[in-house]
Amino acid sequence: MIKQIEKIKTFGSDTLDILIDFKNYDSEQTIFKRTASRAIISDGEKYLMITSKYGDYKFPGGGQEEGENLVDTLIREVQEETGYHVIKNTVEKYGKVRERRKKRIDVMEMDSHYFFCQVEPEAGEKNLDEYEKEYEYQVVWVTLEEAIENNKQITDLDACPWNIREIRVIERLLKEQYFHKNVLQHLPVTMKTLLQGKNFEVDSIGKSASNVFIFENDLVLKAENKSHTSDGEYEMMQWLKGKLPVPDVVDFYSDSEKNYILMTRLKGKMACDPSVTQDVQVMAKLLAKGLQKLWEVNIGDCPRVIDLDYKLDLALYNIENNLVDMSNVEPETFGAEGFANPMELYAYLLANRPEEEKILIHGDYCLPNIFFMNGEISGYLDLGFCGIGDKWQDIALAVRSMKHNLVETGKGDDYPAAYRIFFEELGIAPDEEKMRYYILLDELF
Numbered sequence: 001m002i003k004q005i006e007k008i009k010t011f012g013s014d015t016l017d018i019l020i021d022f023k024n025y026d027s028e029q030t031i032f033k034r035t036a037s038r039a040i041i042s043d044g045e046k047y048l049m050i051t052s053k054y055g056d057y058k059f060p061g062g063g064q065e066e067g068e069n070l071v072d073t074l075i076r077e078v079q080e081e082t083g084y085h086v087i088k089n090t091v092e093k094y095g096k097v098r099e100r101r102k103k104r105i106d107v108m109e110m111d112s113h114y115f116f117c118q119v120e121p122e123a124g125e126k127n128l129d130e131y132e133k134e135y136e137y138q139v140v141w142v143t144l145e146e147a148i149e150n151n152k153q154i155t156d157l158d159a160c161p162w163n164i165r166e167i168r169v170i171e172r173l174l175k176e177q178y179f180h181k182n183v184l185q186h187l188p189v190t191m192k193t194l195l196q197g198k199n200f201e202v203d204s205i206g207k208s209a210s211n212v213f214i215f216e217n218d219l220v221l222k223a224e225n226k227s228h229t230s231d232g233e234y235e236m237m238q239w240l241k242g243k244l245p246v247p248d249v250v251d252f253y254s255d256s257e258k259n260y261i262l263m264t265r266l267k268g269k270m271a272c273d274p275s276v277t278q279d280v281q282v283m284a285k286l287l288a289k290g291l292q293k294l295w296e297v298n299i300g301d302c303p304r305v306i307d308l309d310y311k312l313d314l315a316l317y318n319i320e321n322n323l324v325d326m327s328n329v330e331p332e333t334f335g336a337e338g339f340a341n342p343m344e345l346y347a348y349l350l351a352n353r354p355e356e357e358k359i360l361i362h363g364d365y366c367l368p369n370i371f372f373m374n375g376e377i378s379g380y381l382d383l384g385f386c387g388i389g390d391k392w393q394d395i396a397l398a399v400r401s402m403k404h405n406l407v408e409t410g411k412g413d414d415y416p417a418a419y420r421i422f423f424e425e426l427g428i429a430p431d432e433e434k435m436r437y438y439i440l441l442d443e444l445f
Contacts, residue, residue: 018168022101023410032106035064037074038114039086040094040173046141048119050081053136056160057147059114059169070113081132082139083123090118095172097165114169144170144177175202179213183223183260188253191262194219218265219250223258228314229384230259232304236386237263243297245371245379266381268373272405276372280411283372284418287398288425290370290377295391297360304387306363308353311389312346315444319343329443342444349441354434356390363387365394366401392431396438398422399430 038061041048049057062077064070075086094114101108128137142150148170154163179200184192195215203212210224224230231254240246247263254260269276276283318324319342332338339345362369363385371379380386399419406415423430 017095018097018165018172020097020099020164020168022099025100025102025107029102029105029107031100031109032103033109034111035070035073036110036112037061037064037070037077038112039074039078040114040116040169041078041084041119043141046143047147048082048084049140049142049147051138051140052160054154054156054159056151056154056163056166057140057142058162058166061112061114071115074115074117078117078119079124080127080129081137082119083126084119085124087118087120090116092116095169097169099162099165101161112165144174148174172202175211176200178211183211183213183221186255186258187260188251191221191251191253191260194250194262195221214265220247220263220265222261222263224261226254226257226259232387233382233384234259234261235303236383237261239303240297240380240383240386244293245377246383247379247381266371266379268371268378270368271370271372272367272401274409277367277405277409277411280406280414280418281421282375284402284421285425286372286375286377287367287370287402288422290380291365291391291394291398291426293377294362294380294394295359299358299360299388302360302388306361306385306387306389306393307356307358308390311393311441312350312353315346315349315441318444319346324444330439333440333443345440345443349437352437354390354392354437357392358388359391361386361389361391361394363389363393365398367405368401390434390438392434393438393441395426396435397442399435400439 038059039048040059048060050060051057060078060081061074062081064073065076068076071088071091074091075088078084078086092115094116097112097114099108099110099112123139126137126139148167151163151167151170154160157163179202184196187195194217198215198217198219200216201214203214210222210230213221213223215221224233234249234252237246237249241248245266247266249261249263251262252260253262271277271283271287276286324342326334326342333345334341339348362380362383364382369381370377371381399422402418402422403412403415406412406418419430
């Protein structure tokens with residue numbers, strides 16, 4: 001399963017919050033740049049949105065015209081598309097999304113600036129252009145949940161190329177609402193005192209079921225359902241203090257359903273950051289160095305064991321409780337050329353388990369979980385599967401993550417060199433059979 005990370009700030013700025021790059025163009029093509037303003041308007045429950053004949057939902061707004069500032073554009077576009085008049089002194093920045101995609105013969109780069117605002121209670125007449133009339137724009141008030149559920153069913157991106165953008169923004173709004181409604185009120189006073197009133201970013205990691213909030217005072221709150229994994233993360237963060245660069249635990253709270261870890265923010269950049277992946281030699285060497293640092297830790301009193309007995313038992317639990325995400329697996333794992341279903345894969349793993357070389361493992365050694373700074377490892381993140389286990393678990397996930405991230409950033413041709421450098425730095429030969437085994441095992445998590 002592949003990890004990805006995206007984020008949008010609670011209160012935006014002129015910095016880029018989300019980049020959506022379709023990569024369906026030639027890098028030599030001319031780039032046509034456009035700027036737009038879009039409105040987030042709520043009555044407290046539902047949101048003012050536009051729907052078209054294709055059934056999609058999007059926030060009202062559109063392109064900036066000559067001589068306009070972003071707020072002028074916002075006010076004009078909302079009136080034209082919905083008939084509502086924006087109350088100017090309620091306008092507040094939220095964030096910016098950049099989309100880059102092929103459009104006819106050029107590449108369009110659209111910067112959409114999102115604003116919170118309020119409108120007068122009564123709507124006037126709309127002033128749709130010919131394009132909007134052709135799309136049969138209609139004004140609707142819907143919940144974010146209704147909008148995102150509907151938009152995820154839209155597959156015609158030629159007709160609705162903005163759909164991915166709107167999904168990403170709605171997802172972030174829902175995360176922020178979740179924090180205020182479902183997290184903040186459950187925190188103890190000690191945590192609330194440190195977090196209340198602070199601006200934050202929402203980190204959304206594809207594979208993780210946790211909610212992670214990064215605050216402006218460099219504190220990070222991770223809220224996750226209680227489980228052996230989330231209990232173990234807190235335990236391992238405490239045990240690793242002074243042994244490896246991991247976040248300091250500022251506070252920990254557990255109720256009947258969730259664990260809340262308040263920690264310090266790691267310094268440096270994720271290994272998947274474009275500034276890191278652009279130099280594949282440095283990236284590959286540092287990833288190898290990060291593993292070696294783990295292997296050097298004395299495991300004599302390590303409190304957790306994450307070996308194959310543990311992982312296979314947990315894999316079976318995931319299968320029996322329908323927790324395997326079949327939408328986020330490698331395309332060749334299941335189907336005509338792969339396994340018929342997760343249980344068949346589990347049976348294969350059970351019958352072909354390799355001999356383990358036990359040391360301290362990270363347990364989810366993917367590029368988003370490793371931080372670099374000044375040519376060194378500056379931190380390890382997401383330690384729910386950290387403990388004593390087979391070193392090939394980490395090696396396999398590192399290799400797979402390195403390949404995926406290089407392909408995603410258009411540097412797939414550099415992967416063979418990165419692979420070679422990685423193993424040269426580790427000083428061991430690749431074991432393709434073991435790596436394939438642990439990549440298959442990870443499909444069940």
